[in-house]
Amino acid sequence: MVRRIKSRLAIVSLIAIVLTLLVQPSLAYYTRVHTATNVVTSGKLELTIREMTDQGTEFPAEGIYVMPGDVVSKMVTVENTCDHPFYLRVKLVYGIDSQELPAEDCVKLNIDSENWKLKDGWYYYAGTLLPGEETPYVFSHVEIVGNKVDNRYLGKTLTLSVIAQAVQSENNPIQNGDTATANGWPAE
Numbered sequence: 347m348v349r350r351i352k353s354r355l356a357i358v359s360l361i362a363i364v365l366t367l368l369v370q371p372s373l374a375y376y377t378r379v380h381t382a383t384n385v386v387t388s389g390k391l392e393l394t395i396r397e398m399t400d401q402g403t404e405f406p407a408e409g410i411y412v413m414p415g416d417v418v419s420k421m422v423t424v425e426n427t428c429d430h431p432f433y434l435r436v437k438l439v440y441g442i443d444s445q446e447l448p449a450e451d452c453v454k455l456n457i458d459s460e461n462w463k464l465k466d467g468w469y470y471y472a473g474t475l476l477p478g479e480e481t482p483y484v485f486s487h488v489e490i491v492g493n494k495v496d497n498r499y500l501g502k503t504l505t506l507s508v509i510a511q512a513v514q515s516e517n518n519p520i521q522n523g524d525t526a527t528a529n530g531w532p533a534e
């Protein structure tokens with residue numbers, strides 16, 4: 347009787363092994379492996395700073411000769427030259443012979459305070475700049491402050507550099523219409 351039980355156990359075990367070998371290849375037909383590769387491409391923001399004179403010509407790249415008290419036509423705008431809308435900010439850096447100096451030491455600008463808001467040294471455009479659009483003038487003329495530009499500046503080169511930065515406006519909400527609160531502004 348013990349032999350009979352062992353024999354039955356051996357047969358059951360053998361049947362289980364054979365069934366396992368037969369079933370395993372058929373399970374492979376019901377299993378499938380697939381790999382998907384997703385490519386995400388980020389947009390590229392592009393802009394152009396335009397510096398024009400009131401005669402409709404480009405402001406000379408080599409600059410112009412000025413005297414204390416002169417008012418120089420320099421109309422600065424920024425154009426969105428990409429396919430995406432963005433928020434924009436502009437920084438004005440004044441200098442003399444490659445050294446930065448405060449604006450009140452040499453120039454006075456007529457900033458468009460309706461469309462541009464000063465915050466932390468940057469002028470933020472008060473809206474979204476759509477593709478192909480150009481901003482209103484940041485300013486349209488530069489006055490050389492006569493009582494500030496004295497003999498210390500003889501033979502020196504006064505500079506006014508315009509730096510513009512943009513961040514995407516798509517999926518980038520702002521608070522209370524303040525574009526300075528947008529995410530992504532570069533650190534200085």
